[in-house]
Amino acid sequence: MSRQRTYTAEITKAHVALLERGVILSKQVDLFRLVNRHYYTLQNWHDQNTGWRIQRGATAIRLVRQLSAITPGYVYDRLREPRDFACLTWILWYAENRQLTGRGNEQQFLLSQFAEQIQEQSLSDVDNETGFDFRRPADRYSIQRALQYLEDLGGVQLVDGQTKEWLEQAVDADVLYEFTDVIRSLVSAFNPQLLAVVAAHLNNEGKTLQPTLLQHILADRFPVMAIKPLVRAWRALLLGPILLRYDDPEAFAELVVHADEVANELLESFGWLLDVNRDYACIVRASGMS
Structure with missing residues (x-):
């Protein structure tokens, strides 16, 4: 029983580290070894829920995150303007x-x-x-x-x-x-062509109040962007800060249907809670901060 608790705690710590750190360097010895040790379990989880890939090498490990919608996210301490x-x-x-x-x-x-x-x-x-x-x-x-x-x-x-x-x-x-x-x-992970298409869309003032799903913006130019609604919901929740029903009605509806399942998975894998409201959903972390 104690061994199982230790394993679960390690998986949770590895999940959170991958998500909260842009890159885990080999000089961060303990975290680097932890994520490497549980790589296959972590990658399998993302294969099923987000479609994101964990890129690992001799000197760095990184969760390659991909957007499903061009919605505002967190402002980094270093990058504000x-x-x-x-x-x-x-x-x-x-x-x-x-x-x-x-x-x-x-x-x-x-x-x-x-x-x-x-x-x-x-x-x-x-x-x-x-x-x-x-x-x-x-x-x-x-x-x-x-x-x-x-x-x-x-x-x-x-x-x-x-x-x-x-x-x-x-x-x-x-x-x-x-x-x-x-x-x-x-x-x-840098795609100049994708960036150019999205930039052109953002610069079109007539569309600034429209939902911003990438698969709608890109159409058939980037077929890989045709992501299932529940996967889009997972991506929006994990990238934060919130998933708005307005931004992706289909993903939000799918999340509502599977709310209990997602909440249990979120708690088991990250130790976080899911808060679903009428018009938005977000993650509530242990500290009480979404």
Whole structure:
């Protein structure tokens, strides 16, 4: 009985760690070993409920999460402004553009050269007001926050220099960064074509108040996005903060039908509670925070 409780507690801890951490690095020894030990059980759970894949390698493990709808989610501590997220996207584009085939110095880049290339690319298809101009302090801080976010994930590491000096435009200030193996996992989930289609939809002001299911937006261009309603409900709940009936009526209706089953699975796997109301559903965690 004690062994079963230990096993259940380990599975719960591994589930929560995968969901709450963008990447689990090998230097986080205990968590890394825990998730590796229960990998097949964890992956089987996601195969049945979310369709997400657990990507694991020698240095990192990551739950590759996929959206089913373009609804607002949590704001990260490091990324708060729209241009912060834009910078993050450009960094992933930059990493992909280098094809990630090198080692050592080939994975290193100077912040000044990197910023120059992003600025040039961002101005190629838009007006000067929406493109990046890293002479503006706000844009410099956006790229700094995006890089810090990736550094926290383990995707890049600082090799030489002081980012603060570059931000303040000190004379001859520059910073040398290096992509790590973790960036490969992030880039593998980066789909520029999908991003372009969704961005075009979001920029169409006539559709901003419409439900935002990806499979409706993408139609037949990305057939993989045809996800079952209950799977969409699981994804929305786990990504948070809530599943709105308005955003996905079909998934919400399916959740209501299977509410007891989902609630039991959620409690058993994560130790969390399910709260279903007339127009929304959300997860209530042990701390009382949804």
